[in-house]
Amino acid sequence: MEKAALYHFDLTRYAWLRRLLTSRWPQFILRAITLAGFVLVILTGFIGSPVGSRNFAVMFVWIAWWSALKLIMLPFGGRAWCSICPIPMPGEWLQQGWLVKPGGKMFNLGLRWPRRLRNTWLQSAGFAAIGLFSALTLTTPVVTAWIFVGLIVVAVAVSVIFEQRSFCRYLCPMGGFIGLYATMAPLELRPQPGLTPVEKGAAAREWPRGCPWINNPAALKANANCGLCLECLRTESGANMALNVRSFDAELGQPGAFRLDEAFLSLGLLGSVMIYSAVFQGPWGALKNAALNAGSGAWWSFAAFFLLASFGLLPALLAGASALVRRTGNLAQPLQMVFTLFSRALLPLGLLSWIAFTVSFAFGKLAYLWPVLSDPFGWGWNLFGTASVEWQPYLLSATPVIETVLLVTGLIWSGRTILKTAEQLGVRGERRWAAAPVLLFALAGTLTMLWLLIG
Amino acid sequence: MTLPKFISILAKPILGLTLAVLALTAPLSLPPTQPVERYFRIEASQFAYSPGVLQVNPGDQVTIDLVATDVVHGIYIDNYELQASADPGQTARLTFTADQAGLFRFRCLVPCGQLHPFMLGKLQVGPNQLFLRAVLLSLAGLLLVLWKKPLSTISI
Known part of the structure; x- marks a missing residue:
């Protein structure tokens, strides 16, 4: 364990970077841009040319985004895409009652996700379903548009019924793919080393509300379920969290359980x-x-x-x-x-x-x-x-x-x-x-x- | 640092490099054959070429007649940068000397339907050296992985 720790470098030791990350605005601006792209995908998918190679929806999603995700974002940033993904945005606005941070009347039953479904089986099924229809999806703009509309509708419905980002964690078909391979990413959000039990206890009491991904950040050891939303950095215990650069093998090289x-x-x-x-x-x-x-x-x-x-x-x-x-x-x-x-x-x-x-x-x-x-x-x-x-x-x-x-x-x-x-x-x-x-x-x-x- | 420790640290990278160099430079070529004329009639339909794999030897004079059986189709041979297109029921001809060895994809050049970007075939000129070397490299990689001194004693 000590050897692996040598390869961790805390980026948030730089005050300017911590300030940048704790502000919600840069992330909101990036998400607003991806949301605009998302809306354009739906529009072009429904009313644009039906020829896939002449349509923004197909070319942007399956050539540009899908390639960038696998070539850059996932191998180097893990769940970096999840931190700017627009799909949960409308649901989150309903949950928190405001666009950027919690503030208004909330529309959320706040139920816990069913215990038997707290795993990746549904995500596997969703990814397999996309695979079964991949030749159609990758080439037909209107199918791409319907998939995006479907994802938004399901994400909103889940956000209204269940707590936090249950959709991202347990349902999003891309979430399982990204989460599993984020294990090898050289970026991680982790508690600062050497937290005292008192600090961990205080953090655990606060963080379940502060973590949209339903983690206890004080106990975070793996990338799979951390969406890099950075909300834990923005809580009162945020100083106890760090965004680290690490070796690609840092997590996989350690003993770990796998379900x-x-x-x-x-x-x-x-x-x-x-x-x-x-x-x-x-x-x-x-x-x-x-x-x-x-x-x-x-x-x-x-x-x-x-x-x-x-x-x-x-x-x-x-x-x-x-x-x-x-x-x-x-x-x-x-x-x-x-x-x-x-x-x-x-x-x-x-x-x-x-x-x-x-x-x-x-x-x-x-x-x-x-x-x-x-x-x-x-x-x-x-x-x-x-x-x-x-x-x-x-x-x-x-x-x-x-x-x-x-x-x-x-x-x-x-x-x-x-x-x-x-x-x-x-x-x-x-x-x-x-x-x-x-x-x-x-x-x-x-x-x-x-x-x-x-x- | 002692000399034996220095050698033990360097041994694995040196072995890996040696195996990689061997895999990449081992002579895999077959004896050269007399160039001949090769003729292929390729039927193109959504979204396949038939035959989809063409095999020739380096130096062969190759003639390809492309016949489009349903809609307009084209052919573009990677690296050779040769192209032709044929209207439905018509034939387009490509003639060239196979002067580059290796495996090259050919692909449809004219938008022909949903899977047009994925309408592909293969032209293999001589043995596919890259694939053979990749197989050797994979085996060398595994040998390298297995060649190690006993490590930690972590138990689950």
Whole structure:
């Protein structure tokens, strides 16, 4: 633990930065800008051109935002997007009765989220649903618009009925994806080291009201459920909190528990990125058409394959590998614990697979963005003089090399974490070869991604 | 710092670098073959090319007839920067020498429907060296991960 602490650097030690972060206005301005973009997405989705590559909704959300999230915001900022996401804003305004901070009459029943649903199962289901309709969603403006309207309606309804940001924490389909991979981000909000029990007690009494993400910041140890909303910095106990820069491995390198729902989400995301790669980057037209024609017989087959492969086959294979490790390593821990901990160790491979997949299509599609910036509705406007910029792919020679480096890095990072996990379970020294089945699982995942992207 | 400790610190990075260099420079080329003329008739329909994967050898003279079977389709071969488009029922021809080795995607150039940006095929010129080297690099990476001295004794 002491070694890991060396890699933490408290950014809020600088008074000007702490002042900037404790003021609600900079964050509100950023959220207002993203809200404006959100409204434009809905408008262009409903009344703009139905051609996806000529419509702001599709190009902005699925090329610009989705790529920026996976390439920059998530790997370097963790839940940084959540801190400026506009989706919970209307619900929060109702909850707090004012735009920027609590102040007016509140419209909120304040119920606690049902205990049985305090996990990521619903988020997994939401992410899988988006995956099942991905070919339609990524190419059809009106579908994108309906998804955004749906998200806002559900977020408002949940905000009125349940406490705080229950929607973000337990329902948002992107929330599970971002939260899980935020584990490896080099940014964290944590209590200052060395808080006395009295300070922790005082903080715990105050913070449950101050944390919209329903955490006790005094006990915060993981990034998964901290939305970086920074509200804890703005309470009276805020001086006891710090925004730290840390090493990418700071959290994953430490022993940590992992629930079964998180394990299935981790493997579901790994399976999803393989299927996304096959559909969107593969040469198989029948697969693309099956994914596109929702409701057809071919689509049902695609849906069954998607769900079985991501949430059935991969977990079954890893469970088998974990059972082998448990047997050959003479481990006393229950299989579920071994399985969940190894699925946690596969997070780096999952994240870097998503980044490699994004690299594979983002640079090829980026040029579609320039015309829609000048003509967001596809009505023939030319606001910034870029409407007639012709499509051309960028960085064609470099992308396969970048994808290779990313995937091999993911394998090495996951491999190290698998061995570390095996050691923590009791497989040490010369017996570390007992971890080979899980290492082979990671290798097979890497080779599959390499084959899909550069093979 | 003692010399053995210094060596033990450097051993792993040096081993990693050696394995990486080996994976990236190992001779993987097949003996050169006599260039031949290759002809492909590609049928383009929403949202696929048939055949979707073309394999030729470096130096081959390649002719591709693109036939659009439903709507207007195009073809753009990455890195070769060659392009053509065909109206429905019509044929467009591309002729070129496969003078760049590797795997290249070809993609539809004309908006042809919802999945147009994802209408792709592959042109493989010679063995796919990058993929082979990536496989070697992955194996080398795993070996590197496994090659370690006993670490901590943390127990859960």
